[in-house]
Amino acid sequence: MRAARKKPQETGFAPLIQFEMDMATFLSDWQHCDQLSTFMARMISHNRMDPIRHSNFFSFALNELLEVSFRGGSPEGRLDCTVYRHDLKERVRLSFRCPPGQQEFYREAIAKTHQEDALGRYLSAISMDQTPNREVILLDLAINFDADLHLEEHAPSDITFVADLPLERALS
Amino acid sequence: MNAIVFSAPFTAEFDANNQEFSLAGVIRPHSVDEIAASISMLKSAIADVRGVLHINLRRLVQMNNTAFQAISRVVLDACRARPDLRFVVVTSSVVGWTERMFTHLNRIEPRVTVEVYDSKFYPGQSFVEDTSFIPILRTQTKMTWRHERTILPRHGMRPGIVMADICCGIGDFAILVKKEFQPTRIVALDHSKASLDYARDMAARFGIADVEYTYGDASEMLLEDNQFDLVTCRHSLQIFNRPTALLKELYRICKPGGRVYITNEKNSHCLGEPRSQSIQWTYDEVAKLFSHFEMDVEFGPKSRRHLVDAGFDDILVESFMVTNLDGDPQDFADVIAAWEQVYAGEMAVKRGDPPEFIERFRQGFRDHIFAALHPKGYAGWPIWAASGRKPL
Ligand SMILES: C[S@@+](CC[C@H](N)C(=O)[O-])C[C@H]1O[C@@H](n2cnc3c(N)ncnc32)[C@H](O)[C@@H]1O
Numbered sequence: 001m002r003a004a005r006k007k008p009q010e011t012g013f014a015p016l017i018q019f020e021m022d023m024a025t026f027l028s029d030w031q032h033c034d035q036l037s038t039f040m041a042r043m044i045s046h047n048r049m050d051p052i053r054h055s056n057f058f059s060f061a062l063n064e065l066l067e068v069s070f071r072g073g074s075p076e077g078r079l080d081c082t083v084y085r086h087d088l089k090e091r092v093r094l095s096f097r098c099p100p101g102q103q104e105f106y107r108e109a110i111a112k113t114h115q116e117d118a119l120g121r122y123l124s125a126i127s128m129d130q131t132p133n134r135e136v137i138l139l140d141l142a143i144n145f146d147a148d149l150h151l152e153e154h155a156p157s158d159i160t161f162v163a164d165l166p167l168e169r170a171l172s
Numbered sequence: 173m174n175a176i177v178f179s180a181p182f183t184a185e186f187d188a189n190n191q192e193f194s195l196a197g198v199i200r201p202h203s204v205d206e207i208a209a210s211i212s213m214l215k216s217a218i219a220d221v222r223g224v225l226h227i228n229l230r231r232l233v234q235m236n237n238t239a240f241q242a243i244s245r246v247v248l249d250a251c252r253a254r255p256d257l258r259f260v261v262v263t264s265s266v267v268g269w270t271e272r273m274f275t276h277l278n279r280i281e282p283r284v285t286v287e288v289y290d291s292k293f294y295p296g297q298s299f300v301e302d303t304s305f306i307p308i309l310r311t312q313t314k315m316t317w318r319h320e321r322t323i324l325p326r327h328g329m330r331p332g333i334v335m336a337d338i339c340c341g342i343g344d345f346a347i348l349v350k351k352e353f354q355p356t357r358i359v360a361l362d363h364s365k366a367s368l369d370y371a372r373d374m375a376a377r378f379g380i381a382d383v384e385y386t387y388g389d390a391s392e393m394l395l396e397d398n399q400f401d402l403v404t405c406r407h408s409l410q411i412f413n414r415p416t417a418l419l420k421e422l423y424r425i426c427k428p429g430g431r432v433y434i435t436n437e438k439n440s441h442c443l444g445e446p447r448s449q450s451i452q453w454t455y456d457e458v459a460k461l462f463s464h465f466e467m468d469v470e471f472g473p474k475s476r477r478h479l480v481d482a483g484f485d486d487i488l489v490e491s492f493m494v495t496n497l498d499g500d501p502q503d504f505a506d507v508i509a510a511w512e513q514v515y516a517g518e519m520a521v522k523r524g525d526p527p528e529f530i531e532r533f534r535q536g537f538r539d540h541i542f543a544a545l546h547p548k549g550y551a552g553w554p555i556w557a558a559s560g561r562k563p564l
Contacts, residue, residue, distance in 0.1 A: 010289040033200070034198065034200045034234075046382075046384070047381070047382075049372065049385075050385065050386050050387055051370075051384045051386065051421045052359070052384065052386040052388070052394055052395065053266065053267075053268075053387060053388075053394070056233065056234070056267060056394060057269060058266070059234060060234060060269055063200060063234070063236060064236065064237060067236060067237075067238075072370060093270060122276070123276060123279060123280055126240075126241060126244050126248075126277075126280070127244075127248055129240070129241065129245075130204075130242075130245060131203070131204060131238060131241055131242070132237040132238060132240075132241045136237065136241075137237050139238055140273070144269055144272045144273050145269065147211075171268070172267065
């Protein structure tokens, strides 16, 4: 649990791109997740070592985060997504409005990604469950994309994910 | 073969003859219901096959966890219900996450295995992806560029275009094109990591930052359809054992109205004077040696037929001869020395040729060098440059 609460390192990350959208608009079409993640991935990957593959990897990860906010968000306020870069890492900061009481759920789900039994949990979920829940998606990002996930808590009905993705390293 | 095509660019297919279920494109459903047709196709495929079912994900570009878990569910349930059945999930090294994700299924059910198809997928791969091929590529492009820079504009090269150089090798052609013709975008793809590393280093050294070098299989590319004004593919249809599949991909990524430009050799037509007979013998043997490894270095004059068969129109074919008189004869000699090194020193050895053969084989290259450097000598290497337009 302590690891999960450790604040991500702030220095060195420079913003690359940001978008904002009304949650209500975002939630009006599932395709937004795919379209936004594809577009953002292309925009930020052009100067990576292998832009096309970087974009493919990044799009996977961002799409999953957007899908989590699509499934768990409520149609008020705004969805705010910023991508930062520091050396070989990208950071996604994604904020959205969610029904009250959800923060605790995300806090626990993110803590699980830092626990030693993360892989075991992930394997048992894919061997038993019918459809992925939000917890499995976060485990997938941690296990298969080496994402380092954190939660920032501002207002009680806002969720802010911070995902650090060392994709450049994974690709080389 | 059954195929379902969705509005999103996603297909599911079952090929009963090969016991192969394939998924391709972008699969990001909101719920499992959206892919119910594919899931039931997979289930009936399982009911249909004996022994082993291949799940082909070579062309899977994107998938979300909803789709991953739905497919995993079916496969894992089938393992429990059908102890007679094995699953081989075929992924590519290009989209690395498919391998990482599907390998977990093997931890749960050992009868699901994951194969990375492109770790070994064509017979010439071990030679051309090795660093020893780099000197060949380096010396060759230096010689061919003199000719191609004037030929290329006839085949659709002009400033401001969006282009791709597929099978780019060490990427020197992309850099030369960038400097000479200023395309707005250039993607350069190859499946040799050693060559791409070399390419990136060289681009950095020349201060060229925006060639998009990318690792990929030219016969199964991640690139989208109809994107490029010009697609070049030099000396590579002759190297890959399925040139038709490769050309189909070049066609796919080319814009309607755009052109695909290919260059290829006819090695048995390399020539030199003096010592023409020894030279001739060796290059006849080069062609046979390559065909032993399913590479067709006699491809050049077949370009026209291949372009027609692939659906191009407005086809243009020309040939040029790189010779020892093009510039410094030593440059020509360096190309031949690099060939001798790999063709006689590695490929013939790998084929298991006896030392006497290899010695005679080497002699022809040495004689070609002799002719190139001889004050009255002449040495040539013919190349066919061809292009076709993708109809509007
Ligand atoms: C003879 S070299 C030519 C390289 C470069 N076009 C040049 O002219 O210098 C052939 C190249 O094709 C690449 N190649 C062959 N088959 C390929 C495939 N299926 N996908 C990607 N690259 C491939 C090899 O890695 C090699 O770099």
